[in-house]
Amino acid sequence: MPRFDYLIVGAGLFGAVFAREMTDAGFRCLVIDKRNHIAGNCFTQSVGGIDVHRYGPHIFHTNSRRIWDYVGQFAQFHPYRHKVKACCRGRLYSLPVNLTTLHQVWGVTTPEQARAKLDSMREPIANPANLEEWALSQVGRDIYELFFRGYTQKQWGKHPRELPASILKRLPIRLNFNDDYFDDNYQGIPTGGYTAIFEKLLAGVEVRLDTDFFADRTALERLATKIVYTGMIDRFFGCSRGELDWRTLRFETQDLPIEDFQGGAIVNHCDADVPFTRVAEFKHFMPQASRGRPHTIITREFPVPWSATSEPYYPINSSANEVILAEYRRMAPANVLFGGRLGDYRYYDMHQVIGSALAMTERERTAMAHHRSARRRSYMIGEAELGPAQAAQVGGCNRAGMNVEKGDSAMSQAVTHVELPKPADGSDPWAPRNYRLVSPVGRELARNVVFHPNGGIYTDLHTLRVRRWSRLPNFPDAVLCGGTVWNWSAGQMTTGNFQALPNQRWRPGMLRRRCNASEDSGAGPGRVSLQPQPPVPMDRSKFEIAIAKYKEDVAWADCFPDNATIYCKDPGDRRFISLPNIGREYGTYLYHIMHRYDSLAEKTFFVQGDPFFHRPLPICRYAAVEEDFTTDFNYHQTMEQVVNWGWPDQTVDGSVKAEFLRRLGRNPDISNYRFTWGAQFAVSRRLIHRQPKSYYQELYDLSQLVEVQLAGRRFDNLHIGFLFEFFWENIFCETQSGAKL
Numbered sequence: 001m002p003r004f005d006y007l008i009v010g011a012g013l014f015g016a017v018f019a020r021e022m023t024d025a026g027f028r029c030l031v032i033d034k035r036n037h038i039a040g041n042c043f044t045q046s047v048g049g050i051d052v053h054r055y056g057p058h059i060f061h062t063n064s065r066r067i068w069d070y071v072g073q074f075a076q077f078h079p080y081r082h083k084v085k086a087c088c089r090g091r092l093y094s095l096p097v098n099l100t101t102l103h104q105v106w107g108v109t110t111p112e113q114a115r116a117k118l119d120s121m122r123e124p125i126a127n128p129a130n131l132e133e134w135a136l137s138q139v140g141r142d143i144y145e146l147f148f149r150g151y152t153q154k155q156w157g158k159h160p161r162e163l164p165a166s167i168l169k170r171l172p173i174r175l176n177f178n179d180d181y182f183d184d185n186y187q188g189i190p191t192g193g194y195t196a197i198f199e200k201l202l203a204g205v206e207v208r209l210d211t212d213f214f215a216d217r218t219a220l221e222r223l224a225t226k227i228v229y230t231g232m233i234d235r236f237f238g239c240s241r242g243e244l245d246w247r248t249l250r251f252e253t254q255d256l257p258i259e260d261f262q263g264g265a266i267v268n269h270c271d272a273d274v275p276f277t278r279v280a281e282f283k284h285f286m287p288q289a290s291r292g293r294p295h296t297i298i299t300r301e302f303p304v305p306w307s308a309t310s311e312p313y314y315p316i317n318s319s320a321n322e323v324i325l326a327e328y329r330r331m332a333p334a335n336v337l338f339g340g341r342l343g344d345y346r347y348y349d350m351h352q353v354i355g356s357a358l359a360m361t362e363r364e365r366t367a368m369a370h371h372r373s374a375r376r377r378s379y380m381i382g383e384a385e386l387g388p389a390q391a392a393q394v395g396g397c398n399r400a401g402m403n404v405e406k407g408d409s410a411m412s413q414a415v416t417h418v419e420l421p422k423p424a425d426g427s428d429p430w431a432p433r434n435y436r437l438v439s440p441v442g443r444e445l446a447r448n449v450v451f452h453p454n455g456g457i458y459t460d461l462h463t464l465r466v467r468r469w470s471r472l473p474n475f476p477d478a479v480l481c482g483g484t485v486w487n488w489s490a491g492q493m494t495t496g497n498f499q500a501l502p503n504q505r506w507r508p509g510m511l512r513r514r515c516n517a518s519e520d521s522g523a524g525p526g527r528v529s530l531q532p533q534p535p536v537p538m539d540r541s542k543f544e545i546a547i548a549k550y551k552e553d554v555a556w557a558d559c560f561p562d563n564a565t566i567y568c569k570d571p572g573d574r575r576f577i578s579l580p581n582i583g584r585e586y587g588t589y590l591y592h593i594m595h596r597y598d599s600l601a602e603k604t605f606f607v608q609g610d611p612f613f614h615r616p617l618p619i620c621r622y623a624a625v626e627e628d629f630t631t632d633f634n635y636h637q638t639m640e641q642v643v644n645w646g647w648p649d650q651t652v653d654g655s656v657k658a659e660f661l662r663r664l665g666r667n668p669d670i671s672n673y674r675f676t677w678g679a680q681f682a683v684s685r686r687l688i689h690r691q692p693k694s695y696y697q698e699l700y701d702l703s704q705l706v707e708v709q710l711a712g713r714r715f716d717n718l719h720i721g722f723l724f725e726f727f728w729e730n731i732f733c734e735t736q737s738g739a740k741l
Contacts, residue, residue, distance in 0.1 A: 012040025
């Protein structure tokens with residue numbers, strides 16, 4: 001039996017966060033790293049009282065209060081707003097490009113002058129295909145040649161025409177004097193350096209340094225049930241589908257006997273004939289601690305081509321690399337998890353790595369809890385109920401802890417089923433309605449449980465995919481739904497993400513608990529009960545639910561009676577706020593914003609009348625997250641992806657999407673976006689108010705048109721709604737920065 005639950009390859013940020021969370025959850029973790037230190041590229045050392053970042057400067061920044069609070073458990077952060085200067089042709093400029101920069105280049109002094117000058121300099125490129133074209137279409141040739149061309153070519157070793165525009169879109173173009181490099185609400189540098197954070201993250205975890213995973217791979221893999229791999233994903237598979245492109249760095253560090261070298265933390269060197277891209281002076285990250293010291297430490301960064309003997313720092317996300325990456329992801333073994341910048345092949349910032357690691361640990365705690373439960377309790381599927389062919393078909397579910405074998409009536413026990421309280425009004429008890437799920441011993445298993453005719457049970461914690469005929473086993477504090485055991489522990493229902501059994505129509509007696517003398521307590525059958533859910537009190541001024549209804553049953557909203565505003569487009573239903581039946585849900589959402597612009601709640605959750613058609617409805621979680629834009633969907637679509645809903649002449653391609661984004665007043669050149677399928681999202685008042693009321697009025701007027709012409713094609717009102725689904729986040733945000741639940 002393996003000694004560890006997880007072998008974590010890499011003691012960097014992803015591996016350390018994963019190890020901390022899973023260790024705290026009671027799992028055994030082994031962390032290995034081929035370097036002789038922990039902390040990966042975040043490794044810092046104190047040299048003469050100055051914290052030196054050995055692998056390039058790292059500034060922690062995030063808009064997520066959850067991530068900020070999480071990392072704050074392990075360090076005290078010195079408040080630091082990152083400022084950068086650019087050295088170009090022997091002169092210093094403010095960066096990112098702002099009004100000061102434009103004054104230094106063109107002599108403009110007001111935002112109006114700057115806007116007019118930029119408009120005159122931009123080159124008319126309708127659909128920029130690469131970084132160079134995007135820069136020319138946004139800022140013109142002067143700014144591009146001065147700041148971007150040489151720096152980009154040095155950094156990536158490719159001409160900007162060979163690179164995707166997404167690389168440059170990280171940098172804003174501002175028409176004010178704001179020279180903060182990052183816009184994030186939370187920014188700082190940890191007092192005592194980053195290494196101290198990792199020491200706390202890995203406290204109590206077994207760590208083996210100077211250990212190369214590939215040097216003794218077979219022996220190391222035998223040590224654990226699962227592997228968390230944070231190295232180069234192509235190397236894990238022996239580059240069998242081709243080598244991915246990487247970029248590496250060479251650092252030259254000097255300890256200088258002067259008090260100050262360049263006057264600030266970072267100076268970018270943009271000229272192509274200067275071999276390094278930037279100089280970091282570390283004492284400026286913590287000026288209070290370093291002030292008055294008679295020396296300073298600087299590091300010059302030299303981007304160089306990656307080789308097998310060097311460290312990979314940056315993935316190069318070209319279309320060719322994405323094809324290779326997709327192949328490797330399809331090859332991923334079931335017991336191997338990939339994460340981090342190298343494992344995911346994504347250019348992550350630190351807060352994004354932490355967020356992805358926390359999301360993975362949440363999934364793993366759920367899966368492993370189920371795995372442990374399955375080892376204690378096994379189930380069998382009676383051959384009499386399914387028949388030999390079907391019994392053989394479900395045999396592949398052994399991975400989920402299901403013990404599939406011939407039925408034995410002597411071993412069977414009665415299983416109880418869910419009985420829904422019959423509503424007093426005689427309506428269908430399976431209609432959308434809120435309940436509490438209570439175990440046989442009286443413990444509340446879940447709140448805001450919604451049983452729905454589409455065959456799902458939805459809760460604020462998880463989705464339990466079942467049919468209405470599902471049966472529950474008779475042991476306390478556990479529920480069997482859709483072939484999966486859900487256990488109640490530490491305030492959560494947990495399970496594994498295992499494939500459900502192919503036959504979804506459950507029958508009485510079909511699932512039986514195996515009786516083992518060692519575990520059978522002799523207790524009689526228990527019944528998991530559903531009790532009506534009392535209303536959940538919430539402050540309407542802080543959270544409001546805007547529901548776009550046609551003929552759907554919105555009884556599920558009864559749990560939040562003081563927070564729901566229901567708009568109805570069914571002319572036969574006058575119980576709610578009536579709207580003309582045009583514009584689908586997107587017209588309703590815009591109507592709500594436009595008419596409530598001055599009295600919006602701090603956060604509004606926009607949702608369809610039947611939200612369960614697409615996904616579950618975790619209302620309480622939507623109310624709790626602090627990000628300005630939140631959705632439970634995270635499907636990254638490319639602008640070039642062609643979409644056809646099956647209607648003639650309603651095909652959407654990149655040109656249609658770009659034209660629609662221009663209608664929204666947004667940048668049409670984004671390389672990808674988050675598709676909020678089902679148009680369910682929460683957005684803050686603060687984010688909505690970034691645009692004037694007239695902006696939403698124009699969009700509402702668009703939603704009331706019978707048809708719209710885009711890129712030379714006519715789209716009807718229905719399909720304009722699908723385009724809104726593609727770009728809801730872009731309506732509020734210039735870039736994709738929202739949170740995923």
